[in-house]
Amino acid sequence: xxxxxxxxxxxxxxxxxAVLGLTGVAVVGALLFDMLMLSRGLIVSFRDLxxxxxxxxxxxxxxxxxxxxxSVSEAAATVxxxxxxxxxxxxxxxxxxxxxxxxxxxxxxxxAIIGSETRRRGEWRLVQGADLAEDxxxxxxxxxxxxxxxxDQGLGxxxxxxxxxxxxxxxxxxxxxxxxPFEASGExxxxxxxxxFTRAFPAARRDEADLLLVASPxxxxxxxxxxxxxxxxxxxxxxxIDEVLERLRQAEFSYFRQVSFVLATxxxxxxxLLVTTLLTVSVNQRLGEVAALRALGFSxxxxxxDLLAESALLVGGGGIVAVPLGLLLxxxxxxxxxxxxxxxxxxxxxxxxxxxxxxxxAFLVLAALxxxxxxxxxxxxxxxAATLRKESIS
Amino acid sequence: MxxxxxxxxxxxxGKVYPMPAGPVEALRDVxxxxxxxxxxxxxxxxxxxxxxxxxxxxxVDTPTAGSLLFEGHPVRAMGEEERSRIRLRRIGFVFQRFYxxxxxxxxxxxxxxxxxxxxxxxxxRARTRELLEYVGLGERAGHRPSQLSGGEMQRVAIxxxxxxxxxxxxxxxxxxxxDDETGEQIGDLFDRVNADGTALVIVTHNxxxxxxxxxRLAMRSGRLAAPSVVAGS
Numbered sequence: 001x002x003x004x005x006x007x008x009x010x011x012x013x014x015x016x017x018a019v020l021g022l023t024g025v026a027v028v029g030a031l032l033f034d035m036l037m038l039s040r041g042l043i044v045s046f047r048d049l050x051x052x053x054x055x056x057x058x059x060x061x062x063x064x065x066x067x068x069x070x071s072v073s074e075a076a077a078t079v080x081x082x083x084x085x086x087x088x089x090x091x092x093x094x095x096x097x098x099x100x101x102x103x104x105x106x107x108x109x110x111x112a113i114i115g116s117e118t119r120r121r122g123e124w125r126l127v128q129g130a131d132l133a134e135d136x137x138x139x140x141x142x143x144x145x146x147x148x149x150x151x152d153q154g155l156g157x158x159x160x161x162x163x164x165x166x167x168x169x170x171x172x173x174x175x176x177x178x179x180x181p182f183e184a185s186g187e188x189x190x191x192x193x194x195x196x197f198t199r200a201f202p203a204a205r206r207d208e209a210d211l212l213l214v215a216s217p218x219x220x221x222x223x224x225x226x227x228x229x230x231x232x233x234x235x236x237x238x239x240x241i242d243e244v245l246e247r248l249r250q251a252e253f254s255y256f257r258q259v260s261f262v263l264a265t266x267x268x269x270x271x272x273l274l275v276t277t278l279l280t281v282s283v284n285q286r287l288g289e290v291a292a293l294r295a296l297g298f299s300x301x302x303x304x305x306d307l308l309a310e311s312a313l314l315v316g317g318g319g320i321v322a323v324p325l326g327l328l329l330x331x332x333x334x335x336x337x338x339x340x341x342x343x344x345x346x347x348x349x350x351x352x353x354x355x356x357x358x359x360x361x362a363f364l365v366l367a368a369l370x371x372x373x374x375x376x377x378x379x380x381x382x383x384x385a386a387t388l389r390k391e392s393i394s
Numbered sequence: 395m396x397x398x399x400x401x402x403x404x405x406x407x408g409k410v411y412p413m414p415a416g417p418v419e420a421l422r423d424v425x426x427x428x429x430x431x432x433x434x435x436x437x438x439x440x441x442x443x444x445x446x447x448x449x450x451x452x453x454v455d456t457p458t459a460g461s462l463l464f465e466g467h468p469v470r471a472m473g474e475e476e477r478s479r480i481r482l483r484r485i486g487f488v489f490q491r492f493y494x495x496x497x498x499x500x501x502x503x504x505x506x507x508x509x510x511x512x513x514x515x516x517x518x519r520a521r522t523r524e525l526l527e528y529v530g531l532g533e534r535a536g537h538r539p540s541q542l543s544g545g546e547m548q549r550v551a552i553x554x555x556x557x558x559x560x561x562x563x564x565x566x567x568x569x570x571x572x573d574d575e576t577g578e579q580i581g582d583l584f585d586r587v588n589a590d591g592t593a594l595v596i597v598t599h600n601x602x603x604x605x606x607x608x609x610r611l612a613m614r615s616g617r618l619a620a621p622s623v624v625a626g627s
Contacts, residue, residue, distance in 0.1 A: 001502065001509050013497035186504050292493030296507055296554070297482020299475060385449040386411075392445070392490055392566070 003302070007309035010282070013177045018314070026325055028271040033326030033360045034333065034350060035264035037085020041334075041351040042253045043245050048243045049181050049346055053123060055092070058239045059212035059229060070235065071095075075209035082214065087228035089217040092117050093209035095197045101153070101188075102164040111149055111188040114180070115197025123213070124191050129157030129176030135195035143172035143196065149188035150177050161190070163200050170199050179254045185338070185345040214238070256349065268363065275314055275371035279307060283375045288378050291387035300380040307379055311372035319364040327352065398598055399466045401562045401593050402451050403427045404541055408616075409446050420446040422616045429522070430561060433588045434595045435607030443616040444597040451595060452485050454476045465561070480598030482511050486555030486592075490567035492547040494539040500526060501535040502551045507557045522569045525553040529583060545576035552583055556592065563587060565596045581606050 001009075011018040059082070062069040072078055075093045082091045091135045095115035116123050124144060132142040145155055155161065159174040172192065183189050192199075198206055216225035222240045229238040239247075249257070283290065290303060330350035337349045409421040421443045428434055428451070436444050448454040450462060453469055454477075462469040464480060472480070494503045497524070504525055508518040526532050529549035539547050548568060555563055565584070569577035581603045588594045598604050612619040 001506055009495075009497040288491065289493055289495060292487070292489055294478070295449075295452065295481060295487050295489075297478050297480075297485075297558075298507075298510055299478045303508060385446070385455040388449070388454075388489070388566075389445055 002215040003305035004313070006306050007313050010284050010306070010310055011313055014282075017101060017278065017282070020319065021275065021314045022318045024274045024316055025271055028267050028274065029319045029322025029360070029364070030326035030329050032264055032267040032271065032363065033239045033322055033356065034266060034330045035260040036356040036359050037326070037330055037350040037352060038372060039257050039260040039264070040353065040356070041349045042256055042347065043249055044351040044353060045346075045348040046248060046253075047241060049244055050244065052181050053213065055090070055213035055215045056241055057088075057214035057225050057229065058215060058244060059091075059214055059233075060210075060237050060239070065235050071205070071208040072212060073205075073208055075207050075212075077207075078233065078236070079209070079212065081232065082212065082229065085228045085232055086216055087216065087220060087225050089220075090215040091211075092123075092213045093194065094123065094211045094213055095194065095204070095205065095208070096210045097197065097201050099200055101190075102162050108164050109152065109188060111145075111190050113197065113200055114189065115194050115200075116191060117194060124178035124180045127179055128178050129174070131176055131178075132191065132193050132196075133175065135193045135199075140171045140173040141192060141196035141199055142175040144176045144178040144191040145174055145188040146180055146183050146187075147177060147182070147282045148186055149190060150174075152188060165175035168353075172196065172200070176386045181346060182344040184342050187342075212236075268367065271315070271367050272371050275311055275367065276374055278314065279311055279375040280378065283307070283352070283379050287382065287387050288391035290382055291384045291391065294382065294384045295388065303379050304376045308368070308372050311368045315364050315368040315371065319360070319367075323357070323360070400426045400427045400429050400463070401465060403463045404447075404450065404457070404460065404501075405462070406460035407447075407450060407462055409443070409450065409455070409458035409460045414615075420616055421450070421457070424461075424618050426451075426611070426618065428562065428595055430593055430594055431588070431591055432593045432595075432609060433584075433607045434514075434609045434611060435604035436595065436597045436611045436613060437599065437601070437604050438613035438619075440599075441627060442613045444613050446593065446616075447613070448564050448566050448597050451562075453480050482507065483558050484560050486560040486563040486564065488548070488551050488555050488563065488565035488568045490570040492539070494550055494554070496512075496539050498530060499536050499538055500542065500546075500587075503539070503550055504553045504557050507554055511558045511580075513558070521557060522553075525556055526550075526585075528556075529553045543576075544556075544572050544578055548572065548576075548580055549583060552580070552587065557585065560592065562593045562595065564627055565594070565598075567598055568596065568602075569598065569600045574602075577603060 060069055061072045071153055079091050079093050082088055097113045098110055099113055100108050101111045114123060132144060135141040140160065150156060155174050157174055157176055161172045161174060163170050178191060180189050198204065214225060214229065216222050226238045226240050229236065293303065334348055334350045338345070338347070398520055404424055404426045406423045406425055407421060407422060408419065411420055424447060427464045436447065438444050450457055453464055456470060465484070469477065490517070498506065501522055503524045505518050508521060526535050529544060529552055531549055534542060534546060542550065572580060577600055584594055584596065585606055596603065596607065604610050
């Protein structure tokens with residue numbers, strides 16, 4: 001009978017204890033698995049969002065993260081200069097603004113407006129109607145709106161949107177409904193051309209950009225593009241996606257990493273405590289049996305393997321159940337956390353990665369070994385004669 | 395022609411247990427030789443050192459004084475692993491409380507020690523069947539200890555002790571948990587085991603069981619009381 005078979009029979013000897021142990025490990029393991037997903041979830045999800053725009057480099061005027069600092073001046077000349085660099089495939093200036101809007105007959109509400117070029121790629125995804133046409137300067141310029149804005153104001157392709165905050169209100173024609181990658185749940189957003197942006201915000205300086213989106217040519221690599229921009233325009237600040245994420249990791253997202261680390265440590269501690277306690281109680285209940293087995297010639301190694309196998313079955317069984325349980329729990333927690341205001345609705349806190357599963361499995365192996373350590377020492381170093389004598393007296 | 399090598403030989407052995415209140419001398423200057431095929435019973439009051447002597451003879455423990463030879467080899471020179479191997483292959487143990495594994499059937503309890511000794515599966519199956527028949531439990535092979543009576547459990551324990559064909563069987567109060575009638579049956583079984591060539595050393599309070607041994611020893615305060623009684627002498 002192999003140690004694993006022996007361990008299985010030992011566990012089945014007290015099914016209630018085994019089920020309790022497995023359940024405990026599964027619950028604690030699910031929490032640990034969730035913390036592993038949370039520790040990198042935001043970063044992975046944010047990377048997906050950034051990559052979904054089709055641009056791998058962001059250029060700003062200062063070291064502040066895109067959209068957080070002053071604008072790039074002389075934007076047109078800067079864009080042209082950068083477009084001449086062979087290491088760059090595309091350069092698109094982007095502007096951000098917030099305007100009050102009054103759709104005809106409706107109340108005034110705020111809307112975030114993004115100004116971009118019609119040659120853009122990926123700042124939004126068209127879901128209904130047509131994309132922006134180049135602004136000829138005559139008539140109403142085009143505007144694309146997100147679903148929330150369209151729903152709140154009853155807009156559709158062909159509807160008229162009237163910006164109310166300008167001294168001389170301007171009207172835009174809705175050409176289509178779009179989805180912005182970074183739109184928050186419930187946030188009203190609209191996209192216009194750069195000319196349209198100037199018409200929406202006449203007071204804004206004309207030749208500026210809040211952000212330059214840059215795409216590197218396929219096969220050339222982001223770092224090459226970033227280096228080329230830094231060489232050509234040392235006054236600007238270019239960030240690769242990795243650099244943006246690293247800054248977020250160290251600042252905004254570090255809170256979640258720390259929380260997940262603390263909770264993962266607590267979960268690990270409880271998992272170890274649980275399995276160690278179960279095995280120790282189990283060994284203490286059968287000290288006489290262990291001593292008898294040793295007297296019959298079972299080696300310390302065999303007793304150790306039996307207990308390790310028992311620990312592996314408890315931790316392994318519970319750990320396997322922990323994966324679907326953890327995914328289910330993560331889904332629920334993710335739904336709750338995503339209700340936080342101003343977060344992109346496509347951003348997730350808990351993201352499954354093979355790496356999280358690998359760490360989870362590695363932890364299970366380690367937990368099984370560490371949890372078995374004390375009971376193994378207890379059983380393997382058991383003084384055979386003294387234990388048999390004690391058992392016989394008791 | 396030289397005499398056969400004794401299975402186990404204790405020469406002036408002593409055993410002292412360190413205790414918080416001071417050392418306790420459990421055995422003092424005990425000398426005993428058990429030859430192949432012998433049947434020895436050791437009796438004496440509780441705490442006189444019978445079980446301690448049995449554990450020394452069974453290589454479960456080592457003496458603090460004197461020397462102990464198992465099949466001519468000094469036990470003191472053996473490591474823990476070697477003593478485990480000897481216990482597994484050359485010595486059988488029967489306990490007062492049986493110590494059958496409750497989650498295993500009678501068959502599995504007997505087979506387990508053979509498996510640990512590395513016996514091939516086919517040989518194990520044949521040996522287990524033979525042993526359970528030998529102790530009269532061929533029909534109860536699939537039963538767990540909780541489904542067996544005390545006498546049946548002890549018979550399974552004896553089958554387990556014989557599984558690896560030991561030269562020496564040690565039994566510590568084997569009838570201590572049994573009624574007189576069942577104790578008699580266990581005594582009959584021991585007689586058969588001994589008649590089939592296995593040396594027996596039994597520690598017992600049961601005079602009827604002790605009376606079956608060819609050599610009966612008495613112990614007092616950690617010493618063997620002289621003279622030994624040899625049946626038929």
